Amino acid sequence: xxxxxxxxxxxxxxxxxxxxxxxxxxLFVGYVLLYHFxxxxxxxxxxxxNSITSIAALxxxxxxxxxxxxxxxQDFPRKIWKSLMLGSWSWFIAEVVWQIxxxxxxEVPVPGIADLGWVIGFVFFTIALYQQYAIINPSxxxxxxxxxxxxWLVVMLIPAVILTVLDSFSLDxxxxxxxxxxxxxxxxxxxxxxxxxxxxxxxxxxxxxxxxGASDLLYAWAEKTxxxxxxxxxxNILTIVIDSSYLAAYLILAIGFLGHWILITRGLRGNRx
Amino acid sequence: xxxxxxxxxxxxxxxSLPQIQALIDSCRERQLTGLIRLAYSPEEHLYLFFKRGDVxxxxxxxxxxxxVFVQSQWQEKINSTDYVHSKFVPLTPFGLFLSxxxxxxxxxxxxxxxxxxxxxxxxxxxxxxxxxxxxxxNWVHAAGxxxxxxxCKDPHSIYVSQDSVLDQAGIVNAVYESSERHCSVSTFYPDxxxxxxxxxxxxxxxxxxxxPMLNRFETLTGRALVDSLVRLMGSFTLTQKLDISFSTRKxxxxxxxxSPQSAAQTYRLYLNEMxxxxxxxxxxxxxxxxxREIVARLPKYEQDLIDTYSxxxxxxxxx
Numbered sequence: 130x131x132x133x134x135x136x137x138x139x140x141x142x143x144x145x146x147x148x149x150x151x152x153x154x155x156l157f158v159g160y161v162l163l164y165h166f167x168x169x170x171x172x173x174x175x176x177x178x179n180s181i182t183s184i185a186a187l188x189x190x191x192x193x194x195x196x197x198x199x200x201x202x203q204d205f206p207r208k209i210w211k212s213l214m215l216g217s218w219s220w221f222i223a224e225v226v227w228q229i230x231x232x233x234x235x236e237v238p239v240p241g242i243a244d245l246g247w248v249i250g251f252v253f254f255t256i257a258l259y260q261q262y263a264i265i266n267p268s269x270x271x272x273x274x275x276x277x278x279x280x281w282l283v284v285m286l287i288p289a290v291i292l293t294v295l296d297s298f299s300l301d302x303x304x305x306x307x308x309x310x311x312x313x314x315x316x317x318x319x320x321x322x323x324x325x326x327x328x329x330x331x332x333x334x335x336x337x338x339x340x341x342g343a344s345d346l347l348y349a350w351a352e353k354t355x356x357x358x359x360x361x362x363x364x365n366i367l368t369i370v371i372d373s374s375y376l377a378a379y380l381i382l383a384i385g386f387l388g389h390w391i392l393i394t395r396g397l398r399g400n401r402x
Numbered sequence: 403x404x405x406x407x408x409x410x411x412x413x414x415x416x417x418s419l420p421q422i423q424a425l426i427d428s429c430r431e432r433q434l435t436g437l438i439r440l441a442y443s444p445e446e447h448l449y450l451f452f453k454r455g456d457v458x459x460x461x462x463x464x465x466x467x468x469x470v471f472v473q474s475q476w477q478e479k480i481n482s483t484d485y486v487h488s489k490f491v492p493l494t495p496f497g498l499f500l501s502x503x504x505x506x507x508x509x510x511x512x513x514x515x516x517x518x519x520x521x522x523x524x525x526x527x528x529x530x531x532x533x534x535x536x537x538x539x540n541w542v543h544a545a546g547x548x549x550x551x552x553x554c555k556d557p558h559s560i561y562v563s564q565d566s567v568l569d570q571a572g573i574v575n576a577v578y579e580s581s582e583r584h585c586s587v588s589t590f591y592p593d594x595x596x597x598x599x600x601x602x603x604x605x606x607x608x609x610x611x612x613x614p615m616l617n618r619f620e621t622l623t624g625r626a627l628v629d630s631l632v633r634l635m636g637s638f639t640l641t642q643k644l645d646i647s648f649s650t651r652k653x654x655x656x657x658x659x660x661s662p663q664s665a666a667q668t669y670r671l672y673l674n675e676m677x678x679x680x681x682x683x684x685x686x687x688x689x690x691x692x693x694r695e696i697v698a699r700l701p702k703y704e705q706d707l708i709d710t711y712s713x714x715x716x717x718x719x720x721x
Contacts, residue, residue: 200624200626204626205622265688326687329682329683329684329688331622392683393626393627394626396629
């Protein structure tokens with residue numbers, strides 16, 4: 130395990146990584162301060178906050194694109210990174226669209242174009258997870274495919290069943306319910322990959338997905354129980370925690386991607402003592 | 403006792419003790435790989451095996467016995483006579499290994515082949531067998547050795563005559579083109595009581611573990627990291643003075659060892675280094691499960707060798 134930790138330390142000592150850590154930290158701190166003190170007028174403050182989130186999403190998309198193009202066409206991981214890249218760009222576009230809607234109309238329609246981006250993003254991330262599992266267990270590809278499709282059906286069906294039972298089915302409430310389950314699925318699959326790659330550099334790209342799962346679940350729980358609205362109205366710290374964890378998830382995703390980029394561009398290091 | 407280099411040809415000189423020492427020193431200085439054969443009588447020989455200039459091992463062969471000599475023994479034997487027929491035979495590392503294998507092997511079935519066609523057919527049959535084998539060929543004025551790894555893999559051969567020593571991958575044409583009509587053919591199969599065979603089996607296990615591990619690593623990480631691993635392992639083999647290398651999907655092991663224990667130790671060291679790099683990328687857990695999967699697919703005798711010689715590095719790699 131020491132070798133793995135040393136490898137992480139080595140990666141962390143690279144100037145571009147240090148720079149990215151610093152920028153990420155500043156973005157995060159800036160976000161929290163802007164959120165708490167709201168120094169700008171109403172919608173402009175939200176625009177700045179949402180822009181920070183979009184920048185974080187953009188960084189993940191750009192790094193994943195660089196990784197995709199770094200791999201040779203015959204490399205198996207290229208398929209995974211194609212899906213991760215498309216998923217990241219879908220989420221970035223969704224963030225930007227949502228931000229524009231929020232700035233112009235203040236209220237964002239649900240479902241809207243932004244939701245389309247997030248849903249497509251989930252599809253690509255699921256494909257990436259499937260491809261990663263398929264590479265790890267080539268003898269069980271069929272089982273993994275059935276499991277991935279089954280999990281998606283369950284994720285789509287559960288909200289519909291719950292809302293139908295509660296007799297409150299509508300498209301916007303379905304979308305609201307859909308996200309936490311999709312996050313849960315992606316989060317658990319990401320967590321399982323982290324456990325599989327336990328200590329290895331290949332676990333880094335998946336950490337962000339797991340954090341997204343945790344962050345969105347937290348939001349969904351707070352939103353459905355009314356705690357989020359109460360916290361927002363009373364300037365409670367919980368809202369900051371929930372919303373900043375969403376930003377943190379993007380930043381962690383991007384940092385994980387950056388770690389992988391460094392690994393494949395610099396290669397293995399000899400000084401592992 | 404089967405040997406390739408026992409014949410003392412008329413032009414072979416007898417050299418003095420200081421000249422023998424000079425020959426040994428010359429092999430050391432020029433870092434040669436091959437063997438020195440000292441013929442004390444038609445049936446009594448001393449062989450010194452050189453690997454890149456170092457005496458790897460020594461064998462004393464007489465009509466009754468063949469035994470490994472430690473340094474003090476072969477020095478004593480050399481010092482015991484003033485003049486002796488001697489010659490240096492340059493060999494490839496695998497040729498050296500085959501020469502060692504032949505010296506250690508005993509018990510065989512011999513048959514007489516009359517035509518090159520019979521030899522060709524025989525080699526084809528042996529190549530298609532799963533089990534490795536090697537064939538010792540004896541003509542009146544020449545001798546040869548053909549190693550057939552089995553499973554249709556490429557053979558390796560040595561041909562020795564008064565004029566030349568040919569040692570190369572494939573089957574040398576001279577084997578088929580001998581002017582002598584009758585060839586005595588002896589075939590040998592793996593024998594667990596023979597150290598050289600165990601060394602070869604360990605080499606097979608090493609390759610059978612390394613190649614699928616490399617393939618899995620490439621599948622998981624892509625070509626760039628494999629190239630980076632190739633570079634790192636290249637510098638490792640350089641510092642360890644090993645002649646083991648690999649390209650993307652193929653392991654090339656040209657090492658020859660003094661004993662199976664020495665082979666196992668080197669392979670363990672190499673695998674430990676390689677797995678260390680794997681582990682950094684794919685994590686120890688996936689590494690262990692992949693390794694278990696690969697080992698489970700190996701034949702039982704290879705699995706037994708892994709256990710007997712503790713071939714796989716300990717700790718978290720394999721339980």
